[in-house]
Amino acid sequence: MKRFLLLPLLLPALSAQDKPDFSKMxxxxxxxQLCSSCHGKDLSAGVGGSLVDGEWKHGSSDDELMKSIKEGNAQLGMTPFKTVLDDRQIRSLVIFIREKEKQAKERGVEFPKPEPGKVTKTQHEDYKIEMVVEDGLKNPWAIAFLPDGRKLVTEKAGRLRIIEADGKLNPEPVKGIPTIIDHGQGGLMEVATHPDYEKNGWIYLGFADGKREGREVKTITAYVRGKLKDGQWSDQEWIWKADPKFYGGAGVHFGTRIVFDKGYIYFPVGERGGWHDAQDVENAKGKIYRLHDDGRVPEDNPKFEGKTPVPGLWSYGHRNPQGLDMDPRDGSLWDTEHGPRGGDELNLILPGHNYGWPVITYGMNYDGTPITGKTAEEGMDQPVTYWQPSIAACGLSFYRGDKFPKWKNDLFAGALAQQEIRRLRLVDHKVVEQEVVLKNIGRVRDVTDAPDGFIYVILNGPDRVIRLVPSE
Ligand code: HEC
Known part of the structure; x- marks a missing residue:
């Protein structure tokens, strides 16, 4: 009853003519301005109660939080805000509350920092980390494994490096790789070997292609393949290159990963900061592609009535996919992509499907202003899960090896900002378990299972390659 009295006190203040312009906030x-008087400046106390203790009396889903804020609760004294704030602003408040909720939950909880030799215990498996390359790499991005025990590592600035079979990093980068533009988030990114590498020797690269002339830069993600002969790149063939009109100056959202399956190659191209380009099937940006592994366009790729999709298009509405892998159990294709703040996604990629960016998203702009109030729309796929706050998802790999039997077929997702690796267990295309298995030893750029059965991790800051090995 005491709370009930608060309602009439607050409403006149909000309907006053000089009400602040929330659209700019x-x-x-x-x-x-609107909530802290009842929920506390740090969201943890007041007549409205805590919004960060993980307990939700009126429903814990995002939709239920939106409803609580929109409709209020007259009996309890929660103001309805639907006439004051629009859906976009209410959505941004939900993301903000989720971020604070997670911070509160993690306060005082330390994930033990894994150190070489020390055993880290997780739900199903215990592991130790081993240093693969401690020094000598700058901004490593991806790793691939050759059957003779050598490993290839890309460096963003445009160098392809070799870790020799004895574990030593060759000081000389591979000569003769294509011209790479080191531009913002882009540069030399992905490296992958063909599944029949032993027979055909093909190595694939994904990188920022383009031109730098004085201060003008025009780039987009491109893919080539070539062979390694006496430390030289040779026999190069283009796999995918965008029409020149899609090259642009933005330094963001290149996407980039490579997956092979049954004679096909799958790869993303990020939306390069051109948000709505992701929705246009005739535009090269914000897409996932499928080609024959020699670059030919398959005849049975998705068709769009009345439109000429960009050659190779497989799915669209993507923002910045930097994780891509195929489930060894059923051949389903999965990506992780960086959303805006609060909108990182794990998606099940299906041919011709639209993944919604930027029409729907669970995120908001990095500065805390809203993007949209919509998280769902007819004809657009929902993420299988999303991360709020964002983890900055980068690198994705199913575990196919036999060194960690209890992790078999689990999905490992790296994260830059949160500096962690998450293990997800998928059953019937749903996430049934999610656990942080590694944290606090650097930004995770890539995580991948390797032919030796260990899990390799590329770290940025410090720039290293490590691997997870069983504790025994
Ligand atoms: C006049 C005081 C007041 C203001 C202002 C207020 N709230 Fe509340 N809020 C309450 C009360 C009281 C409740 C109900 C608490 C309960 O059920 O015990 C509540 C409940 C909620 C809930 C549901 C909590 C749950 O446990 O399910 C959410 C979410 C919420 N408020 C968010 C907000 C946001 C966001 C704002 C600002 C836009 C806001 N509130 C402003 C008083 C207020």
């Missing part, structure tokens, strides 16, 4: 500012 960031989520934390809106919260400060």
């Amino acid at each position: 960031k989520a934390d500012q809106i919260f400060d």
Whole structure:
């Protein structure tokens, strides 16, 4: 009853003519002005109660939180905000609350920092980390394994490096690789060997292709294949290259990973900061592609009535996919992509499907202003899971090896910002378990299972290659 009295006190203030312009405000500012009086500046106390203790009386889903904020609760004294705030602003408040909820939950909880030799215990398997390359790499991005025990590592600035079979990093980069533009988030990114490498010797690269002339830069992600002969790159063939009109100056969202399956190659091209380009099937950006592994366009790729999709298009509505792998159990294709703040996604990739960016997203702009109030729309696929706050998802790999039998077929997702690797167990295309298995030893750029059965991890800051090995 005491709470009930608060309602009439607050409403006149909001309907006053000089009400602030919320459309220009960031989520934390809106919260400060409209919510902190009842829920506390740090969201943890007040007549409205805590919003960060993980207990939700009126429903814990994002939709239920939106409803609580929109409709209020007259009996309990929660103001309805639907006439004050629009869906976009309410959505940004939900993301903001989720971020604070996670921070509160993790306060004081330390994930033990894995150190070489020390055993880290996780739900199903215990592991130790081993240093593969401690020094000598700058901004490593991806790793591939050759049957003779050598490993290839890309460096973003445009160098392809060899870790020799004895474990030593060859000081000389591979000569003769294509011209690579080191531009913002792009540069030399992916390296992958063909599944029949032993027979055909093909190595594939994904990188920022383009031109730099003075201060003008025009780039987009491109893919080639070539062979390694006496430390030289040779026999190069283009696999995928965009029409020149799609090259652009933005330094963001290149995407880039490679997956092979049954004579096909799958790879993404990020939306390069051109948000709505992701929705246009005739535009090269914000897409996942499928080609024959020699670059030919398959006849049975998705068709779009009245439109000429960009050659090779497999799925669209993507923002910045930097994780891609195929489930060894059923051949289903999965990506992780960086969303905006609060909108990182794990998606099941199906031919011709639209993954919604930027029409739907669970995220908001990095500065806390809203993007959209919509998280779902007819004809657009939902993520199988999403991360709020964002983890900055990068690198994705199913575990096919036999060194960690209890992790068999689990999915490992790396994260840059959260500096972690998450293990996800998928059953019937749903996430039934999710666990952080490694944290706090650097930004995770790539995680991949290897032919030796260990899990290799590329770290940025410090720039290293490590691997997870069983504790025994
Ligand atoms: C006048 C005081 C007041 C203001 C202002 C207020 N709230 Fe509340 N809020 C409450 C009360 C009281 C409840 C109900 C608490 C309960 O059930 O015990 C509540 C409940 C909620 C809930 C549901 C909590 C649950 O456990 O399910 C959410 C979410 C919420 N508020 C968010 C907000 C946001 C966001 C704002 C600002 C836009 C806001 N509130 C402003 C008083 C307020």
